[in-house]
Amino acid sequence: MNQRVVSSTVLPPIANKQPHRLSIHGDDRTDDYFWLRYRDEPNVIAYLEAENDYTKAVMAHTESLQTALYDEMLARIQETDLSVPYRKGDYYYYSRTETGKAYPIYCRKAGSLDAPETVLLDQNALAEGHDFFELGLFDISPNHQLLAYSVDTAGSERYTLFFLDLAMGQLYPETILETGYGFAWGNDNQTIFYTLMDEANRPFKLIRHRLSSAVSDDELVYSEADESYFLSVGKTRSDAYILLELGSKITSEVHYLDANQPEGKFQVIQPRASGIEYQVEHHSDSFYIVTNDEALNFKLMQTPVTAPAKDNWQLVIPHRDQVLLEGVSAFAKHLVVYERESGLPTIRVRQLASGEEHFIQFPDPTYSADEGSNPEFDTEILRFNYTSLVTPRSVFDYNLETQERELKKETPVLGGYDRTQYASDRLMATATDGTQVPISIVYKKGLEQNGAKPLLLTGYGSYGFSYPAAFSSTRLSLLERGVVVAIAHIRGGSEMGRQWYEDGKFLKKKNTFTDFIACSEHLIAQGWTSKEQLAVVGGSAGGLLMGAVINLRPDLFKAVVAHVPFVDVVTTILDDHLPLSVMEREEWGDPNDKTFYDYMKSYSPYDRVEARDYPNLLITAGLNDARVAYWEPAKWTAKLRSLKTDHNCLLLKTNMGAGHGGASGRYESLKEIAFEYAFLFDQWGLM
Template identity: 45%
Template sequence: MNAPNSTVPVPPLAARRPVVSHHHGDSRTDDYAWLRDPGYPDVRDPAILDYLKAENAYREAVMAPLAGLQAQLFQELKGRLKDDDSGVPVKRGPWFYSWRFDPEAQYCTHFRIPFEDGPDGAARTILDETALAGGLDYLRVRAVEPSPDHALLAYSADTDGSERFAIRVRDLATGEDLPDVIPDTSGATAWAADSRTLFYVRLDAQLRPSSVWRHRLGTPAEADAEVYREPDPGFGVSVGLGRDERHLFIAAGDHETSEVRFLPANAPETAPQLISARRTGRLYEAEHRDGVLWILTDDTHPNQRLVTAPAENPDAENWREEIAASDSVYLTGLHVFRDWMLIEEREDGVKHLRIRHFGAGGEHRIAFPEPAYAVRPAGNAAFDQAHLRIAYQSLVTPPTVWDYDVVTRERTVRKVQEIPSGYDASLYVSEREMAPSHDGALVPVTTVRRRDTPKDGSAPLYLYAYGSYGMNMDPGFGTARLSLLDRGFVFALANPRGGSELGKNWYEAGRLERKENTFHDVIAVARHLAAAGYARAGNMALAGGSAGGLMVGATINMAPELFRAAAAHVPFVDVLNTMLDETLWLTPGEYPEWGNPTESGEAYRRIAAYSPYDNVEAKDYPHLFVTGGLSDPRVTYWEPAKWVAKLRAAKTDGNLLLLRMNMGAGHGGKSGRYEALHEVAEEYAFMLTVFGPGFDPGA
């Protein structure tokens, strides 16, 4: 790993400062609790910063001999991105709106074109993210929302990765921002019909999206009116404008319970009307059409049903069933248009899009060309449109945008992601397998490899999984991944329990008291892939991020022998301590997912049994590449830092353990399309090196 005659870098060892806590008759010692700055999110403790800097310096020293490989990988990754890429214009009122990248630009430019000029007409810039980012280390723009009269643009920006967005409003005639600035928001915006009133979500001191506010242009943010405040510390709130633009919807909820309010967009000072009061364990969402609310809910079945209610009296006692719940089909999304609706649903682990016409038009599923794919509606802004815009991809098919005529069923390709350095899909093959888990459950896993990569166990394999919150990980394309595939790797995407790929029950079987099924499923997938000849045990990498990082940490505690390496991105690994800390904004809202170890001894013992940080042992671990973000509000920086410190002190192997702590970014890592590629190139250089023949980390 090091240049000839170079000195082997010495890893930093964090000081041990034991802190003993007592819960439910159990005493635990945490040697690295001091790595949490009591002033968080303002991290200034010199000892903490010095340790994080030392970890970064160690990683840089270890990786320095691989600078050439990293540079090569970066150029490969960059060469697969179209330098002047652009989106497909979306019609909104009298304009087409879209975005583009200028050559070498890190950030995109938003523009619009008069409808009468057609989508290829002369573009008029409305927001230049590159100009906004000037001099900043980080930028993320969330909202880019034109007002209903298209004279103004509301936009929001986070400049440090903390996910605290400031909202501004731009006069599109002059290109100048109005004096209005609204700080500390979630970033989402919703216009009232008068184009002078803006709704937004304010973050509280714990960074929880806790209240909805109404801002009148030309007045100070301090004078804004509170529209709704959520009293439950475990609930977050959101606000948005319905597709028919007649109502604003305010939703409040956690992972298992929700309630929705709405108010007329043309009377923004009206008090919101509650659809149906929250009931623990019931989720619902709503859209409006012609005086009727269309509601997707799990009130009678985990896989949800579709009901309607009159907008003037929408309580649950007036809900009328339109589509019954099914044991085999999971309804996951609803989009209502003037003449038809789109229902997103899943069956046998595969996502489907169903078109259902109002009146006598019937319904049908859209057919897709591959058995395993990722698909979603994209850019469908007009209530009265007669087509559905779809974004489709698979492990071998680059992202493709279609316009689908919902009547004739004809599809028109609007864009296929261009890969300037070249890509031949025929060189790659994707396969879907079902891996039997410890209890007989069959776990989906989809693989992709070059056709000339042998399936005899000799190839290295990169296994990715998530498995929490019911989030679905469908098999999508990745240009970066080609750098591994073209060097002989197999890529595998597992769908363990905790996701909802196989329905809501698949999610329920991987949370709370059944959370360990997630880790057993990933272990089962790895063993199945080895038995099927994709790779041998011990010649695999395991990767995941956030709650997927928890999966990585728990899995390598349980079965480290299966993996040569692992990558844990912003990993949620200090689970027990985090779930015991109600001052963190996410903690109360996470109780439905993990349990409440403060109140429940059973939940405490259950989480303690798998929390990666609490189960680090004196044994051999794979090579590890770990990341974190100092500004991360979701997985706080001290989680990966403490985990790495404890692993470094406990593990008995000589394998590499590297921490990349982004000192100026949050949960998503660096911003900027090219800057982020450097981070991917670093991880891939790490992986390619530790999987190299005869690799010796101390050489």
């Protein structure tokens, strides 16, 4: 950061509170900032607002840059735009946006794309009067006459469910509170299934409801007592079955119900067994089962609907050491298999009658591909999405028989974007144990690898999530200014298979952090950047990554952006009353076990803050965050401010009306990105 003197009077005061003491495994821990979790106390909100005031004061000299960045990012977006319509039954469904409106409008046309438009739901109208708005559920009934939708106006991920008669344009009288994402229509168009949240923000109950009946009369179908399990409900593409899915981080259980008999009783496919995961897809008289049972990278099985238990599972695709089977989609004549090999996603198509197979080919050295909207079962057209670091998100329709693909839409990038001016590549860094770690990288052509360029490196490395190498139009504001952007595909994700995930969790979690450091050092050694020009960014568990690496190597980074960082690992997972804490023990370990406690404490960013120099830091939080409570970044900031020995920038920015995902609406989201980029440009001296 350019050295600027900011009056100490704008520094937020640290309240003089009694420290919180905890003794576990003979370790007496003292937390001086535990009081920040009591949001109902006026001094807590005052403290967060003081931090926001301080951040605004420190960043005041960048306001014109923030405005310029916002304007140029907005100028690349086609504000009035249309999604690619998809067909379901006799209707074509799509969404569109309008200039000046923050949210999409959902529409449909009957019979053909030339038919008149019917507006189903205008999110902008629903969002009026709310600082935050998020649409959760949008689900049309089987007869296309009714719409179920849910909204969250706080960022808490607890939704209110509504039902709309599309012909009459009138809401049903019942409104259902505290619902989750899961939902399914019975084929009678009157019976619906929804999920309820517990106090820890865990969907734990499945409820059956009849339209126009009192919510108080709703029937409890299933209640999950194990706090490590989430409950969800959905419907098969065939529309034949409703699936009740129960899952912890390492174990699955699926129940099924004939959608034509929605008043019936769910039947279990295979009872849960610790460590065994499985997913279910329906086709004709069979279920396809993707499972890790004696198959680390998963395998595909087939079983009769009439006798679906494990004893009847027959092998379709065996386990392979070098290929991760991520999922399957069943269509009337084809099976589409989604896999990952050598760190890259692949799509394999199998003709069910003949068994013949082929792969869909992709052109870039690093890319992302996934399934698009495919609600129709009896079709030979697969819709998929493709993007790379230089290719905007593209929607393709692919003929499963002829292997012909049709580009339906490439997301427009206004202002004359020319992808030939940019290059992407895939590099390999060597970790401390010799493991080769992939790096995806993008830059403007003509760049000299002389160590003089600023570079922004990101990563995640948790929950088996494979970080996608995807295009971002906002990223052009970095690339056009000579910034290199890279993604570290570190252990803890699944880029290189399930073992890649297993080697970055529990008592191997530190591999995630040392892999990221190895990627950073590789980029410096190869002349892509230098310590003085390297900035890093991560969010949530990626924010934990940021906290861990700056404790290990604070000298390696010029600037760090940590969004909603999960940094108080031990205290949070010890607290059974907090959202997600119990189930998180299957990702990080149970700190009630001394072995895990000692290991987790040895890397927990909050516990490892010391009196030393740290990089320039921008830390964000959401007051209503249901996943990483606001007090984790707030406590971390306070402890850093108290102990750090440098004069570098330390900023906390709390969104007082949002949750884990930050601001809602496309315009407010762009403002947050502009703020982050302005912070980075200031550190790089690119003002």
